[in-house]
Amino acid sequence: SKGINYTKLSKEVSYALRHAPWEYELELDKNGWVPIDQLLQAIHQSDEWQNVELDDLKIMIEKSEKKRHEIKENSIRALYGHSIPMKIVKEEAIPPKFLYHGTAHDFLSEIEKNGLSPMSRQYVHLSEDIETAILVGKRKEKNPIILVINTENARAKGIKFYLGNEKVWLADSIPSEFLELL
Ligand code: HQG
Known part of the structure; x- marks a missing residue:
């Protein structure tokens, strides 16, 4: 294996996508999406994540006990938990009773x-x-x-x-x- 700590990676990705995208020079769209190549480029700045690729983000999501992130086409987002000033627009739906x-x-x-x-x-x-x-x-x-x-x-x-x-x-x-x- 590539020696990637997927739990730690998930924490860093959550921090970037929920709380501090500007620390990674990322800009979330109104639904919280960022281009995956931009996220990869940002985390590659730290030695620990040098060899993280798209497939590793997929493994990270797959291995997690909670579904915190979602990949669609060329973008990734956190599904919940945001604290940034710009309120992420979420899809309204009818919940269980x-x-x-x-x-x-x-x-x-x-x-x-x-x-x-x-x-x-x-x-x-x-x-x-x-x-x-x-x-x-x-x-x-x-x-x-x-x-x-x-x-x-x-x-x-x-x-x-x-x-x-x-x-x-x-x-x-x-x-x-x-x-x-x-
Ligand atoms: C409390 C984790 C005083 C509220 C979890 C909670 C979740 C009030 C705390 C997700 C209050 C906020 C979010 C009021 C609410 N006065 N306290 N009026 N209203 N509270 O951590 O819901 O692992 O921000 O009861 O699994 O605990 O990060 O919210 O205790 O899905 O992916 O204020 O975070 O997911 O705490 O957890 P939090 P939460 P992840």
Whole structure:
């Protein structure tokens, strides 16, 4: 093999495509896409990624336990997680009746008061299933709380939902009236 650490590569690509494209002289289009050759050229600047090619980006995506990135034609993008000032335009879609959000007990009183906010990201991140929400919440606390979002009620009141990947949904914010503790 080429000795590429695909997990580390995925972290660097996420950092470039979600948080700091300007550090790589990249410009995302309105849906978050950048030309793959530009990304490769940028990461080739560091010794560690000298021999990374298109096929390695494909392996990186394939090997990942989460579908964080997507390649289409000559472009690549992060599917969710962005924090850059220019808000990425996501595709609106109809989610399952219930979505889930795993988080820390410490945030509960704030969330009950103000609803779910994107905080440092562009969108609130929601999970298709409880297992995924638990994994997301475990990043914050060993025994996370799980909030259930009634998307039918939310949609009836004008809340929009957007596609992240097959397990992650996005929203601009979720008022607390649509949240319930599991
Ligand atoms: C909390 C990972 C106080 C919210 C995951 C969360 C996900 C509030 C934290 C993706 C709040 C933000 C995103 C309010 C929300 N007051 N706290 N009003 N509203 N919060 O990490 O959803 O591995 O930015 O509960 O799997 O945890 O990077 O969001 O705890 O899909 O690919 O503010 O990141 O994916 O934390 O995770 P985050 P998240 P990757």
